[in-house]
Amino acid sequence: MDKQLPIMNDPIVKKYMSMLLDNDQHKEYDNTKGLTNYIESMEKQFELVIKELGDIKEQLNAMQNPTMKMRLESTLNKTQDVVDISMNKLNNLKRDVTNSMKGCIQSFKQHGKSGIVKTIDLLHIKDALTSLQKSFIKALSKTNHMIQTVDSMTVEVRNAKRNIKNIGLLFMGKKAVHESNDFSxxxxMQKSSRSIHQLVKGMAMKTSKMLNQLDHFKRESVRSHLKLISNQSNHRKDEKTIHKEPIR
Structure with missing residues (x-):
């Protein structure tokens, strides 16, 4: 993943969050902070996943058995592909959030005097989160397949080592020394593949939680906007009543 500016350090995000606080939109502030914290957390998790994949690739390149190397390379590449897709979707989500914030800031500059503070486009963000969640489900399937492949090969190598050991005892009268670099x-890879699977599982669970929070956030935002619009309407009605009163 390309190194990017943490979302909470983005000037647009800072300005949007300040706008919410300055206009007493505390619930919207807290909920938006939860969304930005989620994005930062996902970025950190992806960094760990990429490191683990890089470590596996390094071990793979040093393997001696060409057949095993080819099988593992195919599995690793498929896992890498789905992880890359997921990272791109997270980057798209981050971009959508900041673009939506930018639009809200511009809208407030034009219409802020009315007392209505436009908030980020939750529907669009929810769609992006749902798409990201689907990618995590695919990634879980790929990492699970990688675990099974590595486990299967480990058993094969262990059995091969045992057979060579037995042959050494039978024909040479002593223990055959056979250390397999591939086995280590x-x-x-067994440890790293399981670590990746757990990281992706954690990201999928956090995304599900974020989707639930977003639904709650959306309901609160709708109620908040209706209240603001209602207050503005009542204010205009009061003004009309005052103007209609006869001069005594």
Whole structure:
């Protein structure tokens, strides 16, 4: 993932959050802060996933068995592809959020005097989150397949080592010394593949939680906007009543 500016350090985000606080939109502020914290958390998790994938690739490149190397390379590439897609979707979500904030700031500059503070486009953000969640589900499937592939190969190598050991005892009268570099690399891959799976699982769970919070946020925003519009309407009615009163 390309190194990007943390979302809470983005000038647009800072300005939008200040706008909410300055206009007593405290609930909207808290909910938006939750969304930005989620995005930052996902970015950090992706950094860990990429590191684990890089470590696996390094071990894979040093393997000696060409057949195993080819099988693992295919599985790793498929996992990498779906992780890349998920990261791109997170970047798109981040861009959508900041663009929506920018639009809200511009709208407030034009119509802020009316007392109505436009908030971010929740429907568009929810669609982006739903799409990201689908990618995480696919990533879980790929990482699970990678775990199964590495486990299967580890068993194959372990059995091969056991057979060589038995042959050494039978024909040479002593224990055959056979240290497989590939076996130690497979053990490393077993740990890393499981770590990746758990990281992706955690991201999927956080995304589900964020989607639920977003639904709650949306309901609160609708109520808030209706209240503001109602107050503005009542204010205009009062003004009309005053103007209609006869001069005594």
């Amino acid at each position: 690399k497979l053990n490393f």
